[in-house]
Amino acid sequence: MSEDNNTVQISIYGQDYSVKAPADPEYIKKIAAYLDEKMIEVQSGFSTTQSSTRIAILAAMNITDELFTARKDQDSGDGKIEEKITTLIELIDESL
Numbered sequence: 001m002s003e004d005n006n007t008v009q010i011s012i013y014g015q016d017y018s019v020k021a022p023a024d025p026e027y028i029k030k031i032a033a034y035l036d037e038k039m040i041e042v043q044s045g046f047s048t049t050q051s052s053t054r055i056a057i058l059a060a061m062n063i064t065d066e067l068f069t070a071r072k073d074q075d076s077g078d079g080k081i082e083e084k085i086t087t088l089i090e091l092i093d094e095s096l
Helices: 026-045 054-093
Strands: 006-012 016-021
Touching: 006 026, 016 026, 026 054
Parallel strands: none
Antiparallel strands: 006 016
16 A cells, blocks of 8 residues: 555444555545444344354445445446437437
């Protein structure tokens, strides 16, 4: 990593970490807060306390599912846009 990396203090699921990354410190904190929120959400689904490793893996799976769903929705939206563009081109061609 380059010399302009930022060191940011974050807390995830009760553990403090020092993270060095080239990204904006506020962005790193936002990511950490999101992960912390997801881990707490996963733990709340259990009646007993689970290991932090298990919670982290389940939270990672939930976040990955969100990513895949967003990508699928974006791809679907791209197809709809292309379809609308094609329809508009056809309408323009017909009117010329």
